[in-house]
Amino acid sequence: MSTDTDTDSFDFDGSALRRKRLLGKAFVGACFAATMVGIVALIALLVDVVTEAWGWLTWEFLTYPPSRFVENYNPANYGALDTGPGGIYPALIGSIYLIVLTAIFTLFLGVGAAIYLEEYAPDTRLTTFIETNIANLAGVPSIVYGLLGLAMFVRALQTGSSLLAGALTLTLLILPIVIVSAQESLRAVPDSMRRASYGTGATKWQTIRNVVLPEAIPGIMTGIILSLSRAIGETAPILMVGAATSMFAPPRLTQPTDAFSAMPMQIFDWARLPEADFQHVAAAGIVVLLTILLLMNAVAILIRNKYNRRR
Amino acid sequence: MTANGSQTVSTADSSGARSDAAMTDNAPLGSPRVDDAVIESRDLDVFYGDDQALHGINMDIPEHKVTALIGPSGCGKSTFLRSINRMNDLIDIARVDGDLYFHGKNIYDDDVDPVALRRKIGMVFQKPNPFPKSIFDNVAYGLRVQGKDDDVEEQVHTALERAAILDEVEDQLDSSGLDLSGGQQQRLCIARAIAPDPEVILMDEPASALDPVATSKIEDLVEELAEEYTVIIVTHNMQQAARISDKTAVFLTGGHLVEFDDTSKIFENPESDRVEDYITGKFG
Numbered sequence A: 001m002s003t004d005t006d007t008d009s010f011d012f013d014g015s016a017l018r019r020k021r022l023l024g025k026a027f028v029g030a031c032f033a034a035t036m037v038g039i040v041a042l043i044a045l046l047v048d049v050v051t052e053a054w055g056w057l058t059w060e061f062l063t064y065p066p067s068r069f070v071e072n073y074n075p076a077n078y079g080a081l082d083t084g085p086g087g088i089y090p091a092l093i094g095s096i097y098l099i100v101l102t103a104i105f106t107l108f109l110g111v112g113a114a115i116y117l118e119e120y121a122p123d124t125r126l127t128t129f130i131e132t133n134i135a136n137l138a139g140v141p142s143i144v145y146g147l148l149g150l151a152m153f154v155r156a157l158q159t160g161s162s163l164l165a166g167a168l169t170l171t172l173l174i175l176p177i178v179i180v181s182a183q184e185s186l187r188a189v190p191d192s193m194r195r196a197s198y199g200t201g202a203t204k205w206q207t208i209r210n211v212v213l214p215e216a217i218p219g220i221m222t223g224i225i226l227s228l229s230r231a232i233g234e235t236a237p238i239l240m241v242g243a244a245t246s247m248f249a250p251p252r253l254t255q256p257t258d259a260f261s262a263m264p265m266q267i268f269d270w271a272r273l274p275e276a277d278f279q280h281v282a283a284a285g286i287v288v289l290l291t292i293l294l295l296m297n298a299v300a301i302l303i304r305n306k307y308n309r310r311r
Numbered sequence B: 001m002t003a004n005g006s007q008t009v010s011t012a013d014s015s016g017a018r019s020d021a022a023m024t025d026n027a028p029l030g031s032p033r034v035d036d037a038v039i040e041s042r043d044l045d046v047f048y049g050d051d052q053a054l055h056g057i058n059m060d061i062p063e064h065k066v067t068a069l070i071g072p073s074g075c076g077k078s079t080f081l082r083s084i085n086r087m088n089d090l091i092d093i094a095r096v097d098g099d100l101y102f103h104g105k106n107i108y109d110d111d112v113d114p115v116a117l118r119r120k121i122g123m124v125f126q127k128p129n130p131f132p133k134s135i136f137d138n139v140a141y142g143l144r145v146q147g148k149d150d151d152v153e154e155q156v157h158t159a160l161e162r163a164a165i166l167d168e169v170e171d172q173l174d175s176s177g178l179d180l181s182g183g184q185q186q187r188l189c190i191a192r193a194i195a196p197d198p199e200v201i202l203m204d205e206p207a208s209a210l211d212p213v214a215t216s217k218i219e220d221l222v223e224e225l226a227e228e229y230t231v232i233i234v235t236h237n238m239q240q241a242a243r244i245s246d247k248t249a250v251f252l253t254g255g256h257l258v259e260f261d262d263t264s265k266i267f268e269n270p271e272s273d274r275v276e277d278y279i280t281g282k283f284g
């Protein structure tokens, strides 16, 4: 090792630096490897699921209710069936309705709470306490929200194991994240905009509605959609409120007290059945779930990009 | 040590009207009294937390004239401007003592609604701050929030015309206000401020972010606006104050109003040596 402290001549060829450079390179290599582990594992998983599902994911799979018999899911048998093909339809609709209801609830509750905390709440210790705890709630395991939903909605409010109970529980689950991200979006609206509005004689509410919210809404929407895409894959909370593992008829949006199933439940149900071919069916279900999830994330990214370009 | 500590001032129009005692205690040099005052400031103190930014400001602001506020950075010009339309209310730590009368009504009385006040006293800011909305919606904003939008098309056109920007934007009223140049944005903001027809327009260094051409357009505009509005303008630019204003108030460091008089008097023959030094560029 070169002694780089006691030489008084200029180290013109950088030989003293060589060891440090090598160390740097090794570190970059390690980081790259770490990144690759994650990516390779993810790709392997996706490839595995898609190959499992290949040939089993058909239009009929999306539009028919599930069946007890694994043969009914196999497209090769569709022609010879007397009961109709098996599919994911009720759980797919259940998941979509669940997300729609959850979106509506979180939009009002989350944005309402964020506006209150950010624009109206006095700057007191209590406010700080509440804000800190909302942030903490975001880390509570989802099964705890499931238990809460069971006690609060299913039992106390007597909603039964319904679509409504599921949606309300998922709302509780993602509300903290939605509130925090909405608060950040509101905070990002420049004060000069607010001042401009007050300067023209607008009231506080007019300022919030006409200037602050339009500026913040793309960020708020992005936060909500990303949270919803987390909620759509959640199994524990809806399991706790008693979602069915498998339903023959989809719930109705006009009847929020209908019993329901959702895709994660249905997939779980298929995956634990003994017949080997049910693994293909489960894989097909996972592909449907992942597709919806990726679509939602894509929408969120589109909104964010459109909004960024506009500035 | 205050510059206006115990000056005894005798000017032609310092008789009659509100709280004379206060006025003589704290009055600046010059002629702080005018007969046709819309705004009368009496012993106005402003604090930010424990720091006092303005000390006993006494001045009358005449109607339909341009009043310039000049002085070195940090002397409280913006603070004074903001206390006229109660924009200081938006700053948590700001506190105002003393009185400020608008048409004889103390705007710091409990029964005054700052929103209603701001509908009478419009404001243009240092940095152009159009909303990320169309040019039309920017100008219509004040009309809409004030519920004066019965004839919004025409009012928007009139405001844009008065702000001397109509020709440049007439055929792009639907495009975003943010797509305009800085100078155009500032005139758009002026149009936005005058559209709901306030009585007074406050301008805080409206041209400081602009190039000379845009600046001279704003200056011309300010002189024209004074025909219909009372204009109070903060500026760092001595020549600008001399060119466009009728009255000039000189604030000096620490938040004291040192001299207030006709602009010609201030620039040609100020009473205070410190004001003279400041104006001739010896300090500040």
Ligand SMILES: Nc1ncnc2c1ncn2[C@@H]1O[C@H](COP(=O)(O)OP(=O)(O)OP(=O)(O)O)[C@@H](O)[C@H]1O
Pocket (backbone or CB within 6 Å): B048, B053, B071, B072, B073, B074, B075, B076, B077, B078, B079, B080, B091, B093
């Ligand atoms: N929002 C605020 N919070 C705390 N102190 C403030 C605030 N605004 C102004 N001040 C203080 O009040 C004093 C006067 O400030 P003000 O902005 O009124 O000066 P100004 O004359 O407008 O200066 P400039 O020419 O630089 O704009 C300064 O000492 C400033 O630090």
Ligand SMILES: [Mg+2]
Pocket (backbone or CB within 6 Å): B077, B078, B079, B204, B234
């Ligand atoms: Mg200022």
